Amino acid sequence: MSLSNSNALQNLIIFPEDCQLVGLSNWAVFCDRMKSVACSTGLGGYLDRTITAPPTLTAPTAGTALPQLLLLLSIPNIKDPLSIGVTQDMPSNAMWTTLTGEYKTTSAAAQTLVKECIQQFKYVSGTGTPFEEYFGQLEALQKATSNVGCTISDNDLHSQFLTSLSIEYLWVLQTHSACSYSDLKCALMKYNMMVESSTNTSGNVTVLNTLATAGKSGSRIICDNCKCTGHVKRNCWTCGGGSEGKGPRWYSAPKGMELNKLSVSLTVASTSASDPGPDTATAAATIYDFGDFELGGTTRYLDRSSPSDFSFIRLGREASAFLSRTGSNTISIPSSTVPPKSC
Known part of the structure; x- marks a missing residue:
């Protein structure tokens, strides 16, 4: 590889904007991209010094041009190289050691902090935040964790969202808990669109019917059985609902709608009425x-x-002998009194 070819290669390999090193926030992305470029161009051995010199010298300057090429590839993709001690006159391995020493030791702490941010990011009811906005912010946190080398899957986001819901959104657990994250997000975004449409056109009966038992305000779903918001009667877990007795163990029915108490009282009442x-x-x-x-x-x-x-x-x-002597049909038995025992 000649020096002119090396310069041409350098000009072609410019990382995307989000992959250029800014700091700890995207160190993992920059590191992965740097390793990928080094391996694809045959320069990966210069990072860990497994190659100290090229196996063959095709030009007098190739022995020094190839190691420096890796350094020249990395410097344009670092936002502020001087702030972290990277200069153009340092060996490529020294450059890599400087970068890893600056960010790798603190990446574990950064991953912990980003995970904590996701765990604390809950959907707060009553604020009027659309589901689309919440999911957008949640996925931004997911990308931030990926930038520091931490992996947060869609299943993790799915669990985080469901566990952050209040009792007002119990209907989401009942109807969408088994869906994938993408299906859940799509369904809730459609729900927001229907609620918004019904609010803007409250007189439109067609839109109200699409909400399947809308509330009085047109912004909530109210069950006709237990009078709780967030689900309809066919999905109700309490007595008389379409899913009676199918709720999870942690579910607590509203006061007066408990399955055990109601069934016992009905049994006692039917027993006393039919079989006194x-x-x-x-x-x-x-x-x-x-x-x-x-x-x-x-x-x-x-x-x-x-x-x-x-x-x-x-x-x-003794009665037969007594009757034979008296010959009478009337029985008269004298009373006998036992004298009291003297003290």
Whole structure:
């Protein structure tokens, strides 16, 4: 490779604006682009000094031109090379060591800070922020993490958005939690467009029907079953809804709409209405034997055809001998009093 060819190559390789080194914010992007260019031009060995000189000298100045070419490629792609100590007279390996020493040691801390920014970036209800604007800011943070060498996937953004929602946007979890990030973003942007259209043309019945049960103000969806905003009856998890009992474990139904309490009360009410239980006396009679006494009390006897049978049951075998001596159908049993025990 001649020096003229090297200069021509230098003029052709100018990084895009967002890949030119500004600082720690895009060090990872610049580093990846620099390594890619060095490997594609056969100059990668000069970064780590695995090549100290070209294997063949095609020109008297090629031995010094090739290592310096890498330095000349990097300097135009650094916004302020002098501020970080990069000059045109330093070896390419020294240049690379200076850059990595400046940014690589602090990139881990930068990645942690950027991740924290994404975790703290929540969708705040009540501010009127359109979903399109929120997702745009969230993706800007994703790009910032990529610039410092940290990878944040679309699945991470999907989880971050869903976990930041308040109870007012429960309908998003019910209807779009299984969608991909791109489908979720597209659906919510369409929702914002419909809400905006219904607000501007509140008298248009066609637009209101597209919202599928719009609220009184035309800006919210209200369930006809539980009266909560954000979903319709067919997606309602409470009792009477189309998705009754299908909510996740963490879901707490509104007061008075709990599935357990309502089902128990309905069961008790139906049981008491269809199969009334016995009264106290009848229930007690199933456990204790009251003999010939009425269930309502113990003051009078039931009519019997043979009172002697009753006496026989109560007195045992002595009753028959006593009756045979008296020959009477009337039983008179003298009362006996046990004298009190003296102290």
